[in-house]
Amino acid sequence: xxxxxxxxxxxxxxxxxxxxxxxxxxxxxxxxxxxxxxxxxxxxxxxxxxxxxxxxxxxxxxxxxxxxxxxxxxxxxxxxxxxxxxx
Numbered sequence: 001x002x003x004x005x006x007x008x009x010x011x012x013x014x015x016x017x018x019x020x021x022x023x024x025x026x027x028x029x030x031x032x033x034x035x036x037x038x039x040x041x042x043x044x045x046x047x048x049x050x051x052x053x054x055x056x057x058x059x060x061x062x063x064x065x066x067x068x069x070x071x072x073x074x075x076x077x078x079x080x081x082x083x084x085x086x087x
Contacts, residue, residue: 017025038051 034055037055038048043051
């Protein structure tokens with residue numbers, strides 16, 4: 001063993017994915033969620049409206065969380081800039 005120990009070992013580099021590949025993965029995961037949420041083969045027509053309402057509520061909840069996280073991030077950035085006197 002050399003004097004540097006494990007320091008000289010090369011660490012594997014994480015594979016970077018392109019924006020298009022990332023978008024495709026997000027789209028596929030969303031469609032898989034939709035397929036699992038709406039079991040189209042076994043759903044009754046009268047239950048379809050209820051399922052759509054549930055999906056709408058879920059999407060609104062996610063949109064609200066996204067908005068809150070964006071505002072929180074903006075507030076954090078402003079606080080950091082203010083604390084370092086960059087504003």
